[in-house]
Amino acid sequence: MVLKVGIIGAGGIAKDAHIPNYLKCGEKVEIVAISDVAIEKAEEVAKEFGIPHFFSSYEEMLEKVELDAVSVCTPNKFHYPATQAALNAGCHVLCEKPPAMTVKEAEAMAEAAEKAGKILTYGFHYRHAPQVEALKRFIDAGELGEIYAARVTAMRRRGIPGWGVFTNKELQGGGPLIDIGVHMLDTALYLMGYPEPDTVFGVTYQKLGNRKGVGLFGQWDWENYSIEDLARGMITFKNGASILLDTSFAANVEKHEEMNVALMGxxxxxxxxxxxxxxxxxxxxxxxxPSYLPNKGYHELELARFVDACVQGTKPISTAIEGVYLQQIINGLYESAEKGEAVKIGGKVRV
Structure with missing residues (x-):
């Protein structure tokens, strides 16, 4: 079976990660179409990679082209409608992180996937890192015992993206917490067995991004900066475990970037x-x-495994239900920061 794939969104993550790594799958995959609201961008990417069809809307793409699977590579605000449309059209979906903007959206996406009998998975590519895979084998063998505490770090000194819509809260839903913090948070949850969350306490700060400064990732639009620079939080789980989290785009710390998960069992x-x-x-x-770990690209493994799951009908490494739990935590932390008090987020997922 050749998996016929469509791409929704022709930005950097599509061009740099999804499309090149689909192509590495060889004869297993055919990228049939791409859509973007900026039709000239869709056309440009289609020509660059030899994609036969391009559209200005994913609705038109899904209607006119027969597809088996779709990658959703849009700004966060559009993850939900694009994923719903693709699932309703009978496609498997790999949606970039985070799942959505709200918990209700993430729940509805999981419900739609369940109803359609299709795979819905998310772009948490750090799960495919050799370090994570190796540690998961140790954990599964009982080497860490009961993991009851973790520390999540996703810190940049001056790493505010100077491109795209990363500093636009309306389109992204937030800043470092929902963009890079979500990667390390998902990694920790995955290694801990994705326990059911219970209570969160979060604080956010906007102290540096709304003024001009040194940009290690290019100059950002500091005059229209609507997200947090720094988010901190504590998450507790129904099983008694806890996570401490620190994530920033800009903070006065030593390292230019630090991405890590620390586990205690x-x-x-x-x-x-x-x-x-x-x-x-x-x-x-x-x-x-370890004295040796394989050095294969995280995105390459992510896309190859998504393709295999679609073709073979196997369970993806990241599930829609886990996406709901993660969305509960992210939105709970933002809600807690806004209210200035801890927020209860427990409750079984409605799927």
Whole structure:
């Protein structure tokens, strides 16, 4: 079976990650069409990669072209409607992170996938990192025991994106928390077995992004900056576990960028990036570091595994239900920061 794929959104993540890695799948995949509200951009990308059809709307694409699967590569605000349309058209969907703008949207997306009998998975490419895969094997073998605490770090010193719509709250839903923090948060939750969230307490700050400054990722539009610079939070779970989170686009810290997850369990702990495991064995405190890890691209593995799941009918590594839990946490942290108090977010997912 050749998987016929359509792309919704012709921006950087489509051009740099999705399309090139679909092409690496060889004869398993045919990229049939691409859509973008800026039709000239869709046409340009179509010509660059030899995609036969391009459209100004995904509705028209889904109506006129027969597709098996779709990548949703739009700004966050449009994840929900684009995913719903693709699922309703009978397509499997790989939607970029975060799942949506609200919990209700994420729930509706999961419900639509369940109803359609199609795969809905999300672009959490750090799950496919060799460090994460190796540590997951250790965890599954009981080497860390019960993981009851974690620390999530996604910090940039002056890493506000100077392109795209990343500083537009209306289109993105937020800043570093929903953009890069979500990656490390998902990684921690995945390694912890995705426990059901219970309560969150969050704070956000806008101190640096709304004034001109040094931009390590280009000069951002500081005069129209509507997101947070820094978000901090604590998440507790129904099983008693907890996570502390720090994420920023701009903060006065030493490192230009730090992305990491630290886990603490009853039989061991670990840092993920770089991978290091901490244990007590034979009356000795030991640190374990790998001498070799495979070096395959995260996005390459993500797209290859999505294709295999669609073709073989297997469960994807990231599920729609996990997307709902993650959305509960993200939106709960923003709500808590706005209210200035802890927010209860527990409750079974409506799917």
């Amino acid at each position: 009853t039989e061991g702990g670990a840092d993920v990036f770089p991978l290091k495991i901490y244990q007590e064995k034979h009356e000795t405190l030991i640190d374990i570091t």
